Amino acid sequence: MTRARLTGVGHTQVGKLPGSSCMGLHDEAAHAAIADAGLKLRDIDGVLCAYSLAEPHPMLASYFCEYVGLQPAFNLAVQAGGATACIMIMQAAALVESGVCRHVLCVTGDTRATGMARDGGAVAALAGFGHPQFEQPHGMSVPAAYALVAQRYMHEYEATPEQLAAIAVEHRRHAARHPGAHMRDPLQIEDVMRSRLISSPLRLLDCCLVSDGGAAVVVSASDAARDTRAPVSLLGAGQGHTHEHIVAASSLVEFGCRQAADRAFGRAQVNRSDIDVALVYDSFTITLLIQLESIGFFEKGEAGRAALAGELGLNGRLPCNTHGGLLSFGHSGAAGGMFHIVEAVRQLRREADARQVSDAELAFVHGDGGILSAHCSLILGRC
DSSP states (O other): OOEEEEEEEOOOOOOOTTTTOHHHHHHHHHHHHHHHHOOOOGHHHHOOOOOSSSSTTTTTTHHHHHHHTOSSSSSEOOOGGGGHHHHHHHHHHHHHTTOOOOOEEEEEEETTTTTTOTTHHHHHGGGGSSSSTTTGGTTTOOHHHHHHHHHHHHHHOOOOHHHHHHHHHHHHHHHHHHHHOSSOSSHHHHHHHOEEEEEETGGGGBOOOOOOOEEEEEETTTTTGGGGSSOOOEEEEEEEEESSSSGGGOSSOOHHHHHHHHHHHHHHHHGGGGGSSEEESSHHHHHHHHHHHHHTSSOOTTHHOOOOOOOOTSSSSSSOOTTTTHTTTOTTTHHHHHHHHHHHHHHHHOGHHHHGOTTEEEEEEEEETTTTTTTEEEEEEEO
């Protein structure tokens, strides 16, 4: 099989970036990824763009191409919440493996921290995740929906707030090794436990950051990748979709991440035990905990104890989100999921410096959109 290659990655500064714009971040991230691949803008013949809440546009991908001066053979905007970035990579792979394109640019970015009104802007933009008839009239919010999942999970598997806090602490430890992370100050379990309650049992430090930033990846055909610097292979990919609104979910402890991962592992023909580093969407601490188990890296009820024992750390059983994830590296809409992919590529290239996982050969990346609604898994390997 002629596998697609991830040939270039890049991201902007992440954090509060006053004066930045959605298109400016897209442009910066795109040029960084193209240069990283050793290509020129004119080499790009396909573009996949995500979405922006700060600067919404009904044809954001076309807007981006106009902004940078591209007239690609294929152009598409993708909107699947936190699963967007992984789905973009899967779509780009299909384009280059079918011969439609040779080099597809996947680009994301937003100004969630400085480009939206603090009181009402982000809340109004995200309110659509609640069902208009059965959730919104009762005050459902994104944190409340994830808190509902956390309550059920903790009831069934006797997980503790300390286990959730351990996930946030490990992510901050990872972020401290990344010079570009939004938050790098040391964090202790007690700090998480004392932070402001958002929606019981989730506290402020159980929740992802709100950041400005952009990230991009170039996906190339296998023969076209020969002219690039350090390609990484996409070995397998899969999706899983079980619901949109949490009121319609068939379970509060099992989600489409299992189906997505099963399909990706089946196509890659590798096992979960073969994975050296995992980059799994972490919008809340409970998001990561429940997905690690649903994906099959840990048995039910084990992931929280594993986090407390340091098994998600750099030298642990499953190094996870080594850049700090959405909890500490940064979260800027669809770029949040793309940061995970950029980190996976850098790990496989041996470019992660102080956070490098020794001899990493296989990386697993997973994106989750909505309220654990849309899922996409990728398995990447060194060429």
